[in-house]
Amino acid sequence: MSTVDPITLDIIENALKNARFEMDGVVVRISLSPVIREQHDEFPMICNHRGQMIVGQFGSYIPAIVEQFDGDLNEGDIFVWNDPYACKGSISHNNDWCVMMPIFHEGVLVGFSSIFGHMVDVGGKVPGSMPFDARTIWEEGLRVPPVRIYDKGVLNEGVLAIMLNNSRTPDMNRADLMALIAGCKTAAKRVGELCDRFGRETYMAATDMLLDRTRDAMKVLISKYISEEPVSFTDYVDDDGVGNGPFKMTLSIYMKDGKAVFDWTGTDDQAEGPINFHIHEGLCKLFFGVYMIMAFDPDILFNEGFYDLFEIILPEGSLLNPKFPAALSNRLNTHTRFFDCQAGALGQRAPHLSMAAGYGTSPHFIFTGHDSEGKYFQLMELLFGGVPGRPRGDGLDGHAWWPLFSATPIEYIENYYPVQVDSYRPVKDSGGPGLHRGGAGIEKVYRVLESGKISIHDDREVVPPWGINGGLFGGTSAKWIVRQTTGEKERIPSKIDNLEVEAGDVIIFRTAGSGGWGDPYERPAEEVARDVRYDLVSPEKALEGYGVVLGDDLSLDVAATEKLRAERRAERGEPEPFNFGFTPQSA
Amino acid sequence: MRLGVDVGGTFTDLVLHDESNGRVVQAKTPSTPEDQSIGVANGVKLICEKAGVDPKDISLILHGTTVATNAVLEGKGARVGLLVSEGFEYTLHLAKSWTPGPLFGWIVMDKPEPLASLKDTRGIPERMNARGEIVTPLDREKATALIDDLCSSGIEALTISLMHAYANPEHERALAEIVKERYPDIPVSLSSDILPEFREYDRAITTVMNDYVRPIMKRYLSRIEERLASEGLSSRLHIVRSDGGLMSANAASERPVHTVLSGPAGGVTSTVMIARRTGIRNLLAFDMGGTSTDVSVILDGEPTISRSTEVGSFPAKVPTLDVRSVGAGGGSIADVSELTNSLRVGPRSAGARPGPVSYGRGGTEPAVSDANVVLGYLPPVLLGGDMKLDVDGAREAVGRVGAQLDLGPEEAAQGILDIANEVMLGALRVITVQRGYDPRDFGIVAFGGAGPLHANAMAELLGCYPVVVPTNPGVLSALGFLEAEFKNEFVQTFIRSTKGMDADMVWTRFAELQDKAVEWLDAEEVPTGDRTIRYSLDLRYEQQGFEVTVEIDKATVEARGGLEGVIERFNELHEQLYGVRFHVPVELVALRVVATGATMPVKESIAAVEGSDLADALIETRPSFFKGEWVDTPNYDRAKIPPGVKVPGPAIIRQYDTTTVLLPDHYAELEPHGNLLIWPNSKDA
Numbered sequence A: 001m002s003t004v005d006p007i008t009l010d011i012i013e014n015a016l017k018n019a020r021f022e023m024d025g026v027v028v029r030i031s032l033s034p035v036i037r038e039q040h041d042e043f044p045m046i047c048n049h050r051g052q053m054i055v056g057q058f059g060s061y062i063p064a065i066v067e068q069f070d071g072d073l074n075e076g077d078i079f080v081w082n083d084p085y086a087c088k089g090s091i092s093h094n095n096d097w098c099v100m101m102p103i104f105h106e107g108v109l110v111g112f113s114s115i116f117g118h119m120v121d122v123g124g125k126v127p128g129s130m131p132f133d134a135r136t137i138w139e140e141g142l143r144v145p146p147v148r149i150y151d152k153g154v155l156n157e158g159v160l161a162i163m164l165n166n167s168r169t170p171d172m173n174r175a176d177l178m179a180l181i182a183g184c185k186t187a188a189k190r191v192g193e194l195c196d197r198f199g200r201e202t203y204m205a206a207t208d209m210l211l212d213r214t215r216d217a218m219k220v221l222i223s224k225y226i227s228e229e230p231v232s233f234t235d236y237v238d239d240d241g242v243g244n245g246p247f248k249m250t251l252s253i254y255m256k257d258g259k260a261v262f263d264w265t266g267t268d269d270q271a272e273g274p275i276n277f278h279i280h281e282g283l284c285k286l287f288f289g290v291y292m293i294m295a296f297d298p299d300i301l302f303n304e305g306f307y308d309l310f311e312i313i314l315p316e317g318s319l320l321n322p323k324f325p326a327a328l329s330n331r332l333n334t335h336t337r338f339f340d341c342q343a344g345a346l347g348q349r350a351p352h353l354s355m356a357a358g359y360g361t362s363p364h365f366i367f368t369g370h371d372s373e374g375k376y377f378q379l380m381e382l383l384f385g386g387v388p389g390r391p392r393g394d395g396l397d398g399h400a401w402w403p404l405f406s407a408t409p410i411e412y413i414e415n416y417y418p419v420q421v422d423s424y425r426p427v428k429d430s431g432g433p434g435l436h437r438g439g440a441g442i443e444k445v446y447r448v449l450e451s452g453k454i455s456i457h458d459d460r461e462v463v464p465p466w467g468i469n470g471g472l473f474g475g476t477s478a479k480w481i482v483r484q485t486t487g488e489k490e491r492i493p494s495k496i497d498n499l500e501v502e503a504g505d506v507i508i509f510r511t512a513g514s515g516g517w518g519d520p521y522e523r524p525a526e527e528v529a530r531d532v533r534y535d536l537v538s539p540e541k542a543l544e545g546y547g548v549v550l551g552d553d554l555s556l557d558v559a560a561t562e563k564l565r566a567e568r569r570a571e572r573g574e575p576e577p578f579n580f581g582f583t584p585q586s587a
Numbered sequence B: 001m002r003l004g005v006d007v008g009g010t011f012t013d014l015v016l017h018d019e020s021n022g023r024v025v026q027a028k029t030p031s032t033p034e035d036q037s038i039g040v041a042n043g044v045k046l047i048c049e050k051a052g053v054d055p056k057d058i059s060l061i062l063h064g065t066t067v068a069t070n071a072v073l074e075g076k077g078a079r080v081g082l083l084v085s086e087g088f089e090y091t092l093h094l095a096k097s098w099t100p101g102p103l104f105g106w107i108v109m110d111k112p113e114p115l116a117s118l119k120d121t122r123g124i125p126e127r128m129n130a131r132g133e134i135v136t137p138l139d140r141e142k143a144t145a146l147i148d149d150l151c152s153s154g155i156e157a158l159t160i161s162l163m164h165a166y167a168n169p170e171h172e173r174a175l176a177e178i179v180k181e182r183y184p185d186i187p188v189s190l191s192s193d194i195l196p197e198f199r200e201y202d203r204a205i206t207t208v209m210n211d212y213v214r215p216i217m218k219r220y221l222s223r224i225e226e227r228l229a230s231e232g233l234s235s236r237l238h239i240v241r242s243d244g245g246l247m248s249a250n251a252a253s254e255r256p257v258h259t260v261l262s263g264p265a266g267g268v269t270s271t272v273m274i275a276r277r278t279g280i281r282n283l284l285a286f287d288m289g290g291t292s293t294d295v296s297v298i299l300d301g302e303p304t305i306s307r308s309t310e311v312g313s314f315p316a317k318v319p320t321l322d323v324r325s326v327g328a329g330g331g332s333i334a335d336v337s338e339l340t341n342s343l344r345v346g347p348r349s350a351g352a353r354p355g356p357v358s359y360g361r362g363g364t365e366p367a368v369s370d371a372n373v374v375l376g377y378l379p380p381v382l383l384g385g386d387m388k389l390d391v392d393g394a395r396e397a398v399g400r401v402g403a404q405l406d407l408g409p410e411e412a413a414q415g416i417l418d419i420a421n422e423v424m425l426g427a428l429r430v431i432t433v434q435r436g437y438d439p440r441d442f443g444i445v446a447f448g449g450a451g452p453l454h455a456n457a458m459a460e461l462l463g464c465y466p467v468v469v470p471t472n473p474g475v476l477s478a479l480g481f482l483e484a485e486f487k488n489e490f491v492q493t494f495i496r497s498t499k500g501m502d503a504d505m506v507w508t509r510f511a512e513l514q515d516k517a518v519e520w521l522d523a524e525e526v527p528t529g530d531r532t533i534r535y536s537l538d539l540r541y542e543q544q545g546f547e548v549t550v551e552i553d554k555a556t557v558e559a560r561g562g563l564e565g566v567i568e569r570f571n572e573l574h575e576q577l578y579g580v581r582f583h584v585p586v587e588l589v590a591l592r593v594v595a596t597g598a599t600m601p602v603k604e605s606i607a608a609v610e611g612s613d614l615a616d617a618l619i620e621t622r623p624s625f626f627k628g629e630w631v632d633t634p635n636y637d638r639a640k641i642p643p644g645v646k647v648p649g650p651a652i653i654r655q656y657d658t659t660t661v662l663l664p665d666h667y668a669e670l671e672p673h674g675n676l677l678i679w680p681n682s683k684d685a
Helices: A006-030 A062-068 A157-165 A170-198 A200-225 A281-296 A332-347 A410-416 A525-533 A539-546 A558-572 B036-051 B067-073 B091-097 B140-151 B170-182 B200-230 B249-254 B262-278 B368-374 B391-403 B409-431 B451-462 B473-482 B504-523 B554-559 B564-578
Strands: A042-047 A053-056 A078-081 A096-105 A108-118 A147-151 A231-237 A247-256 A259-263 A310-313 A364-370 A376-382 A419-426 A442-448 A452-457 A478-482 A489-492 A495-501 A506-510 B002-007 B011-018 B023-030 B060-064 B080-085 B121-124 B134-136 B157-161 B188-190 B236-240 B246-248 B283-288 B293-299 B309-311 B314-316 B324-326 B332-336 B343-349 B443-447 B467-469 B486-497 B531-541 B548-552 B586-597 B618-626 B629-637 B651-655 B658-662 B666-670 B676-680
Touching: A006 A042, A006 A053, A006 A108, A006 A170, A006 A200, A006 B343, A006 B409, A006 B564, A042 A170, A053 A200, A078 A170, A096 A170, A108 A170, A108 A200, A147 A157, A147 A170, A157 A170, A170 A200, A200 A281, A231 A332, A247 A332, A259 A281, A281 A310, A281 A332, A364 A442, A376 A410, A410 A419, A419 B091, A452 A506, A478 A495, A525 A539, B002 B036, B002 B262, B002 B473, B011 B036, B011 B473, B023 B036, B023 B473, B036 B200, B060 B262, B060 B473, B067 B200, B067 B262, B067 B309, B080 B140, B080 B200, B091 B200, B121 B140, B140 B170, B157 B170, B157 B200, B170 B188, B188 B200, B200 B236, B200 B249, B200 B314, B236 B249, B236 B262, B246 B249, B246 B486, B262 B283, B262 B293, B262 B443, B262 B473, B283 B409, B283 B451, B293 B409, B324 B409, B332 B368, B332 B391, B332 B409, B343 B409, B368 B391, B368 B409, B391 B409, B409 B451, B409 B618, B443 B451, B443 B473, B451 B467, B451 B658, B451 B676, B486 B504, B504 B531, B504 B586, B531 B554, B531 B564, B548 B564, B564 B586, B658 B666, B658 B676
Parallel strands: A259 A310, B002 B060, B060 B236, B080 B121, B080 B157, B157 B188, B283 B443, B443 B467, B629 B651
Antiparallel strands: A042 A053, A042 A108, A078 A096, A078 A147, A096 A108, A231 A247, A247 A259, A364 A376, A364 A452, A419 A442, A442 A506, A452 A495, A478 A489, A478 A506, B002 B011, B011 B023, B236 B246, B283 B293, B293 B324, B309 B314, B332 B343, B467 B676, B486 B586, B531 B548, B531 B586, B618 B629, B651 B658, B666 B676
């Protein structure tokens, strides 16, 4: 391998980072669906000629696709797919349409650009294509194996027509797909320019060196924080939507033969319902890597260079390695719990760098029907919740655990859909107590203005988000419907599809909070009192969780607080490393 | 006589223009951050003495100020009360729920306190729907009680931002009446006035930001007026808006949020001037200062306007010149990452204190300026002679960073510059290629203290020629203010599909906005002949999240015909910007009317240079590092370069307020307006 001087290398790194953000910009501007545009549910990357991600955030799936075409790649080819089983789990449910483009420079393959984004609807038995009660993937919409949507620059109209014909929202999907393609083309153009500027050989050598550089950094981190003696962590997904659960997920981490092993042995068998997470092994590696990078040095370029340092064990037929045709659409609960286990296990070796558990999924609200003019509408919205207590400070109330997502403006929703939001606020007492308080969940109250059907997908209704390093667990999620006819408040489950609603009915949607970080008795009492004044914590919780005594006017009683805290500390002793708030019935 | 005043972090720059003889006088005085008006008054005194004019003869003062920006960035604004619709008290606290990327970005996110505290927020029982119809009537009795509670708690300003107030401001106005009656001293801003557009968080934060800076701006402006009066000035004071327009001091104290990008606006306006005078109609403005670099696009002699900007972590949806800022400047610090051994430049900055190592004020970490010193681009003594640079110190500091990468001091210095250039290049690319413009169709105007040091390298990377170094790059902003025009924008959000729409609904609304515009022009006393009114529609494909602004000429508005032409223009623009057009209905989002009042152009007379021999301009020949080797490089005094002579590169061109690096394979020449142009030799090949 030829070497590239360190400066050129840094320039290429910066240029690729710029190109990757340019991809986001292009996609967000062109797409039509609020899920991609307002909430940014799209993930771009730029890879080298072997398909290894150099910049981006999800990575890893290119070689599995290239293999299927025996390496027959041509300039102007663009591939598309959405079937998780046909791409070794590179994407994990049918809603994600993935676009991939080989990049050529003077006829030589120099890399790939790729983006996947969440389509509002890809067919199947329910609007939104994520039936909570699916038992096979056949119920979850059209499955497209990797195919050429552009063949040497020529659009394959047939493939596009089939894909759009199987969606309830063809116009949106068309625009969103074109947005993803435009994003990939942008990246291809930038990579071509870099090859022109520095020479193709230099560019390609540089991409290898960027991988090596991240690998070297990861090697240091691994040797520092992973030992031969295993650390384990167990967390649970509430249920699979069809009456089974909770589902156990267990992760053990240890060094073996110079590799860091991430072993999921002990994780429950695949579920009957659609919470199975068919994850690509490479993605697992990436997720561990990015967590380490973000916790230790966020400026390290995040890429696939360190893959050979990791080994992943995913028991066959388990939640994380399900057999075809297991249903997959609601895998986000499992996906997020994957991250919770990772934080819990890695945190034990470096408590000062550990994070508590968050709201634990990506809560969805879907409302469909026909308006007064007979026009079909389909509102799909992602909600947010408590972002965990962390070493840096308090968790964030009602914020996105997922990167770069943001809430759709309520005025936007009310302009386009027959719904009125009555209130939108953090859920009191849902942030787990801690030196750094866990973030609170969200309560959004929807009043539907037309009859129709609603679907809800959420989790952490049973198993709360745990606290860490002495921090306590946070609040669970909950949903109610208040029927206009009766005025009665009726609890509804966290996973439900096509619930009939009438104009005037109200849905109260509460997401989970998150766990606290550190000993709550160490939290400055004045901050607890402030949270009470802001109606984020109740006076009762201040007393019970933090040992903070407030007067009737919510003023802080300093003396009584100090006395109570001293007593509580003596009684409790050293705090537990984890606080779960949940005991499985059969351990 | 007109006076332009630009208050920067370190210096207050002033430029005086005498229309009667075309004379332009400049002055510089230290800024006084504790109270900027002191520095301004000092500067006015100084420039009047220097020019030998009577302060009374100054008719207009045009002032760009960072008072509003600094208050937000430093968290030193007023205590703002906030009235919202009941149920939406946490709008600012939840801040759209956004967290940064990549995955786990929240681990390192720092979220600032909202500009209006939760303890100063009250939910009012009332509600409008998206069509502006009342869903829940305003409960005046409860509202009054809540207002009493809030307004007697010590707030300094009040924001009223209710759901869908852009569609019907009735409730906001009713609340304002109640406040006015009971608390006449508390200034009130309505979201329906400040930003009548949908998206509740953006509207609320923008309006709150207005109130957050309002008491400060008001105090500042009245102090300035007092001080100027005591210096004997009776001139009208105008403030430069973020979009480069002017507003009266009075308007600025009511709507200071419109001044958050007042500072950088001058440089852009100047670049517009340069574009119009030199006939180079497409230019990139490249303003490289100590801690950051601001870039923007001038397209066919017009600046580009953006609908929103960010001040620190907060969005502000006000029309601004589309200026991109990146954290790379002369003071940006270079270091080596421990884990990956990669060289990084910025965003950390040495600032004015301690400053780069070469300034000899105690700085120890090498900055971009130090790299320029090491390579012999910045001379050891700056022209004017009052500042000596510590060359050995810079070399040692840069060498230390280089040693970690097995690089010599020269290679490390070159690396620091290359990486800083790459970061700035990213910003230039965002405003050109990302918008569908080819940078090779543009020239680049270099200003700010460090701009001319780097501009030639930027041009080489992007292919944007010529590099234009103006006569006075150090005071370009203040000069730009002199040519700013009066400007105000009148907007109406009107979300409706254009499919089957009665076009009259658009024309009627345009007529209403036009009436408001004329009323404003009257109030600002803009003479009829100087007035311009422009019309535009914000359009998008149905349900798309971003709008494309389509200009409409006056004749079309007055003809009140169909909208087909406008929609076709939108399709064309969308295709040009994003490479694709869709066959779905087009939706109207907002109507805009922009009123402007022209000001007289500055006619600058240029001092003639005697002789025609470049050798007369030579100060000395000293080594500079180009293309991997030391080259004996001539250093010229810009003021002595004769017109019409080609200066071959490499060369260093020095002047009072900046230093220009002319790279090998390039040449420089003066054009008739006194600007220095740099071209690649290949241009003439």
